[in-house]
Amino acid sequence: MREDAYMVFCHKVKQLIGIDLTAYKDRQMKRRLGTFMLRLGVNDYLELAELIEKDREALDKFRNFLTINVSEFFRNAEQFEILKEKILPTFIDSNKSLRIWSAGCSDGSEPYTLVIILEELGVKNYELLASDIDFEILQRAKMGVYKQDSLRNVPPALLGKYFLKGEDELYQFLPSYTKKVKFFQHDLLKDRYERNLDLILCRNVVIYFTEEAKTRVFTKMSESLRQEGVLFVGGTESILAPKKLGLQTVYPFFYRKTGEPEIVAL
Ligand SMILES: C[S@@+](CC[C@H](N)C(=O)[O-])C[C@H]1O[C@@H](n2cnc3c(N)ncnc32)[C@H](O)[C@@H]1O
Structure with a gap:
């Protein structure tokens, strides 16, 4: 019953x-x-x-x-360090524009962290997509206003460079940078995925999914990456058999696409 x-x-x-x-x-x-x-x-x-x-x-x-929306800038900062120092430089050599997708982006802290990193690396050409199932959180993300505790991992020099401090201890991510991100509503379990991506971040999202749904999402993400593209997952979301998905572990939580998925995701 x-x-x-x-x-x-x-x-x-x-x-x-x-x-x-x-x-x-x-x-x-x-x-x-x-x-x-x-x-x-x-x-x-x-x-x-x-x-x-x-x-x-x-x-x-x-x-x-x-739709638990907890997020913060530079969440698990040491992993963003690997992204900045080891992963992104391997892409930047090529002259073409980078295509990046932050899936399950919540209040925007994650894609805006990427903006900061890309700008700091001097990357000029990039297309940054960010999606979430939750329409309301996307509206907040577009506004780019944050409380201090979301920013605890942002180095002070970058805080001054990318944010304006307003009243009530609120910080505005500068509009010239918020507009670098294209936000859209997207359900990972049912909507179509973008193609030809260099980098996908899907962190602290599939943690709530069944194993079957999680595998389906990661398979579709592998299909969405171009060869040599990278999938960056959350601290508790390691992929157990990456090879089956056409992926190879490069660092913990980072997977490079080196083949094709063995299964077809519906
Ligand atoms: C805990 S937040 C993670 C935010 C960010 N990626 C991070 O790691 O800080 C999880 C987000 O996943 C979104 N989400 C949950 N189910 C989803 C689905 N089926 N498709 C897309 N997003 C989903 C929620 O709305 C929420 O904003």
Whole structure:
């Protein structure tokens, strides 16, 4: 009965906000939903389905809750150091424009970190795409306004160069740099992927997906990379059998495309 109720709930969520909960880890999702229901004083999945269908505010709360948006500039700074010192210089030699995609970009901290790094490396030609499933967080990302705690890893000299300090301890990422990023809404589980990319960042996103969904996403990302392109994943999202996806580990959390995926992602 409980399982049926959960499937009815998943169906309702798909209908209302287009998110496929069955592609997210079951136990983890149910535990989180339990916390959410407790917070709202809701007793079971069917009651929650009814509430989010009728109450717009509850639906918004639910969407925000689902799409955990935690992010910060230079998240896991040592990995961005590898990106800057070891990975990007291998691309910059070629004269053509770099194509980069930050997938699951949340509030923009990640793609803007890339802007800082590319500018600091003196890269002139780059196309920087950034996407997220969550429309509201993308609006915030476009504004580029951050609290100080998102910026704790930004070296002071770069803080002064790329941000304007406003009131209430808020920092504005300079508009001349925000416009370097093209933001768009994209669901990794159902939308079409871009092609011919040099670098993809997909960090702290698939952590919530089932193994099957995670493999599907990474396979599609491999297909999206050009040969020798690089996929940069999060600290808990290592790929166990990269070769099967046409990838080769170059540093922990960095995979270079050297072949083609053995499986076809649908
Ligand atoms: C924890 S944030 C990661 C932000 C950034 N990549 C980082 O590492 O700091 C996870 C983001 O993944 C997004 N997300 C969750 N499911 C997604 C999906 N199916 N397609 C695209 N984005 C998704 C969420 O909306 C959220 O903004």
